[in-house]
Amino acid sequence: MIITSNNQDGIELHDFGVGYLKGVLESLDSSLMSINKEIESSSVWEVESYCDHGEYLIGVGFCVMQRYLFDVLQDIQIAPGLARDLGPRTSNGVAVARLIHSAANYWKHAPEWHIWLQELKPKSQKTIDEVLHSRDSADYPLSDLLSDLNGSSELTLTGCFPHLIHWRKAVFEHIKKNV
Structure with a gap:
């Protein structure tokens, strides 16, 4: 639930759900940091398994962020x-x-796409293209996208938090101007 109020600087937002979001992202980031430490001390044969686990957690993080958008x-x-x-x-x-x-x-949907990869619907192909974010392909597309969103190679989901806060403000400013 978000409560809006006006002040001299414009609209002020009181968002009760943002704490839940931040807590989940911090928890996932803690797990990602542990995985990154394991990668640093692992053999080349173990790295892929850790990267797969990290990609999975990043996917969960994006789903939590999507829930916040809704x-x-x-x-x-x-x-x-x-x-x-x-x-x-x-x-x-x-x-x-x-x-x-x-x-x-x-x-959420990538596991079902491999079945008919040659016949993806335009909407599904658009999703893949957006996630690749101007890349032709990627072994770990969600990790790459997270790095792009953070503006660095640091893989933290909480690095997206400021983007979500700015987005939320932009939505409410848009509504205020267009109502």
């Missing part, structure tokens, strides 16, 4: 597609909220 939109009148195009953008000009949404959908 939580923000829950009680307001705005088309979800329009809302996902608001807020911060990557250096490639793509809306971060759109990428988070696509990454969550990719993680």
